Amino acid sequence: MIVLNALFPIFGLLILGGLLKKFNLTSESYLRVSDKLVYFIFFPIMLFWKVGGAPQGGGDQFSFVAVTLLALASMFLISALVIKFGPVSAFEAGSFSQSCYRFNTYIGVAVILNSLGEAGIAYYGILIAITIPLVNVFAVATLIWFSGSEDSTLKRGKIFLKALIGNPLIIGSFAGALYARLVGVFPEFIDNTLALMSMVTLPLALISVGGALTFKGVQKYLPLSLLGAGLKLVLFPCLGFILYKLFQIDGVAFKTGMIFLCLPASTMIYVLSSQLNSDTELASASIVVSTLLSFVSLSVALLL
Numbered sequence: 001m002i003v004l005n006a007l008f009p010i011f012g013l014l015i016l017g018g019l020l021k022k023f024n025l026t027s028e029s030y031l032r033v034s035d036k037l038v039y040f041i042f043f044p045i046m047l048f049w050k051v052g053g054a055p056q057g058g059g060d061q062f063s064f065v066a067v068t069l070l071a072l073a074s075m076f077l078i079s080a081l082v083i084k085f086g087p088v089s090a091f092e093a094g095s096f097s098q099s100c101y102r103f104n105t106y107i108g109v110a111v112i113l114n115s116l117g118e119a120g121i122a123y124y125g126i127l128i129a130i131t132i133p134l135v136n137v138f139a140v141a142t143l144i145w146f147s148g149s150e151d152s153t154l155k156r157g158k159i160f161l162k163a164l165i166g167n168p169l170i171i172g173s174f175a176g177a178l179y180a181r182l183v184g185v186f187p188e189f190i191d192n193t194l195a196l197m198s199m200v201t202l203p204l205a206l207i208s209v210g211g212a213l214t215f216k217g218v219q220k221y222l223p224l225s226l227l228g229a230g231l232k233l234v235l236f237p238c239l240g241f242i243l244y245k246l247f248q249i250d251g252v253a254f255k256t257g258m259i260f261l262c263l264p265a266s267t268m269i270y271v272l273s274s275q276l277n278s279d280t281e282l283a284s285a286s287i288v289v290s291t292l293l294s295f296v297s298l299s300v301a302l303l304l
Helices: 002-022 028-053 060-085 090-099 105-115 118-146 153-164 168-182 188-198 201-212 222-246 251-261 268-275 280-303
Strands: none
Touching: 002 105, 002 201, 002 280, 028 105, 028 118, 028 168, 028 188, 028 201, 060 090, 060 118, 060 222, 060 251, 090 118, 090 222, 090 268, 090 280, 105 118, 105 201, 105 251, 105 280, 118 168, 118 251, 118 268, 222 251, 222 280, 251 280, 268 280
C-alpha cells in the first residue's frame, strides 16, 4: 500500500496535466507562467517552510550528503565513458549525459512528503541545495565540451553562472536550514501563512510537468532514451545502495537517498540543451521515457 499511497497521487497529477493540455484546457503560455510561479515563488517558499520547521537530520546528515555526492560524481564519470565508447554522437552527448543523473526536484519532494514526511524533507532539502550546483557543473561542462557552437567561453560561462547564482531552490533550502539551526519553530500565524502558500505548490508543479511532456522524438530516440533511463533508474540506485550500505547510512537518510537516486530525469535537460546546442529532441524523449519508467524504480525504492 505504501507504493500506491505515495506514487498514485504524483502520477495521477502528471496524467491530469497531460490530459488538460491535450484537451486545450491549459496552454503553452499558461504552463510558462505556472512554471515561473512554482520555480521562483511557491517552491522556494515550501522548501524554506518544510526545511526550516523540520526536525534536524542529526550527525549523519554530512555523511549522507557526502556519500550521495560520491554516487552522483561516479554516475557522471560512467556517463562520460558511455559517451566516449558508446553509440552517442557529440551532438547528443550533452542531452544524454544529463539524462543519466539530472533529477526532477518536484517529483522528489512530492514522493518524500507522501512517504517520509518532514523528517525526509530535512535531508532532501540540504541534499538538493548541494547537488543542484554540482549537477549544473557536470551538465554545462559536458555541453560545452561537446558543443559545436561558436559561442565564446565567456558567453557559455555566463549561461552556467546564470543557472547557479540566485537559484531560488538553493536559496530556499539553505535559508530553511539556517532558520532551523537558529530558530527552528515558526510562529503560528507565519506557519499558517506558509502552509497556505505551499498548498498550491506540488499540484501546480506536477500539472505543469505533465503538460510539458511530449512524445515527439520518442520513437526515433527510444534506444538512447532507454539506455539513459537504465543508467539513471537502475545503475545509479544500485551504485548508491552499495555506497549507503558500505558507509552505514540507514534510517530516514537511507530511504530519502534511495528515493532521490530513483527520480526521473529533470525537464531542465531540455532547457540547457537548447541553450548550449545539444539535441533537444533526445532531451525531450529522455524526459518522457525516464518519467514513465520511474514508477517502477520509485516503487522499488519505497519497498526497500
